[in-house]
């Protein structure tokens with residue numbers, strides 16, 4: 001996908017993120033990083049490793065364990081002309097800063113009639129399947145998708161991780177980045193990244209696999225579950241199209257609708273719980289806008305409406321699986 | 336009320352002579368200006384109460400009656416380039432910011448009376464085009480942090496703007512206004528703690544009016560002087576008599592000087608009393624929780640009366656002059672325009688007239704400005 005040079009070194013997802021932030025810090029002297037343990041430690045997962053050595057505490061600020069103040073102070077910095085990258089140590093803890101995100105930051109441009117914008121990226125490790133249990137596994141993007149004024153992205157490849165992070169850091173609006181921590185160091189995803197500066201624009205989905213029997217819309221690490229299911233189905237002679245949304249807000253409806261014109265069948269997969277989840281949003285929008293192209297009832301596979309339990313069998317029980325996706329896909333194709 | 340058992344100023348004074356009072360440097364003109372500003376804040380409040388009663392305004396009015404000494408005294412201690420973060424009860428602060436540079440000085444770093452009235456009337460002349468109500472306005476250019484409903488919610492932003500200013504080599508300070516009730520919010524502690532760690536120039540003013548809606552202070556916190564909360568942050572906590580505009584001015588100047596010298600934040604507790612119900616919706620039922628005697632007692636120390644008394648003692652005002660414009664001690668239903676200096680009335684009339692004549696924003700604006708960059 002990338003215009004990668006043949007000779008380059010392959011890099012993982014985390015390196016893509018790291019490079020994006022470091023390069024933007026270099027090119028934008030107004031950019032400030034804030035978060036817990038992001039200085040000498042380099043963040044819990046190492047995404048900010050090396051930043052403090054290069055730019056010092058003036059621009060890389062180790063914050064007290066105060067998620068609300070971190071976001072709120074960042075809002076003040078943005079109000080006064082800075083751009084800020086905020087790290088949530090885990091995206092689960094974002095709830096402690098919720099009010100400052102949805103009521104303070106997300107509304108700023110709206111309530112000031114465009115006077116003040118908030119160039120703020122809030123990013124953090126997210127997602128289940130890794131045994132993180134209730135408070136280190138969440139995908140809580142729906143809370144924020146339901147709060148106007150915040151853009152939300154969920155990259156799934158090293159190329160996108162770097163290009164979308166750079167786009168987010170240059171965006172004039174608040175952008176929430178769900179970094180799937182189980183993808184951070186996955187060897188099989190490593191790829192050569194372009195030497196030159198590039199961005200992946202927000203709001204554009206990516207067709208990860210083409211097919212004309214069924215459209216699966218997904219994002220995050222479920223992309224890989226869906227691609228595996230598609231491979232299984234290929235063996236049985238079915239061609240499944242897999243769309244990686246990458247960006248939830250704004251949502252690339254056009255790419256989904258174009259696909260549905262061809263496949264006439266829709267399955268949406270996400271690892272967040274079902275009720276009022278983003279999968280439901282995709283379903284309802286497509287029911288409204290692409291109903292006439294559909295030959296089967298659109299369906300979704302999500303986490304059960306439960307928290308994410310700790311031990312493996314329980315965790316896998318509540319989350320979407322390749323088997324579930326394959327089975328449901330077949331049903332839709334044969335409908 | 337003005338005094339406190341622990342010396343609130345001790346941290347400032349450690350190892351040096353007690354600071355000269357900032358007010359010692361004020362001239363007779365300053366005193367007259369401060370008095371006029373007290374009248375202005377009072378008139379704005381009582382006039383809006385009347386307009387509201389006439390049915391000309393929507394939304395809830397949170398009266399600043401009897402608390403004007405805090406707004407006027409604090410603002411008088413600031414430079415034009417300093418930031419403020421007013422809340423629901425500080426409506427006059429939006430247009431009185433930097434009044435010291437001249438009420439009609441076009442260079443003044445504060446909102447105009449037309450803008451603030453435009454906001455109250457919900458017109459296009461509002462700085463936020465009337466997208467949120469009443470005190471929920473602000474201005475980056477005027478260095479007024481846009482207030483929201485979330486109590487204590489803008490303190491972190493005040494910390495953030497000073498951090499940005501410091502990075503840019505500026506020594507401006509930020510003054511946040513807060514009711515004592517809002518201090519129980521987590522974000523209050525988170526923000527001040529970080530300001531203390533970073534030694535950021537943020538002055539937290541507590542307008543301690545003894546009540547948070549229907550809840551008295553002894554259900555809000557367990558301290559005699561709220562200012563002692565500062566000890567837990569390792570920062571100074573000062574106590575001021577909120578009814579004495581000069582005492583507020585002195586304490587705020589002291590805090591500002593401390594901050595500007597790079598010593599970090601402080602808390603200034605200003606003791607005052609809320610004259611009316613929490614908001615005008617609460618006026619008729621506040622007696623459910625607040626005894627009438629307490630209200631009578633609390634209203635006795637009118638900041639206008641106190642300032643006049645001081646000015647007479649200093650010889651800046653003759654007793655006959657002090658008797659002019661007797662707005663002090665009167666409620667909104669008792670005062671008339673004759674109780675105020677005519678220039679004060681004229682100033683507000685200008686704002687009201689402009690607001691009444693301005694159009695309401697067009698309906699489709701409700702769908703605008705969610706994002707700066709729409710995809």
Ligand SMILES: Cc1ncc(C[n+]2csc(CCOP(=O)(O)OP(=O)(O)O)c2C)c(N)n1
Pocket residue numbers: 424484485486513514515516517518542544546547548609613
């Ligand atoms: C976070 C939050 N909770 C509750 C409210 C509702 N509320 C508005 S004002 C108020 C009382 C505030 O009391 P205080 O901080 O002492 O300020 P005062 O009104 O006395 O000036 C309450 C409970 C709010 N605006 N924000």
Ligand SMILES: [Mg+2]
Pocket residue numbers: 514515516542543544545546547548
């Ligand atoms: Mg109060």
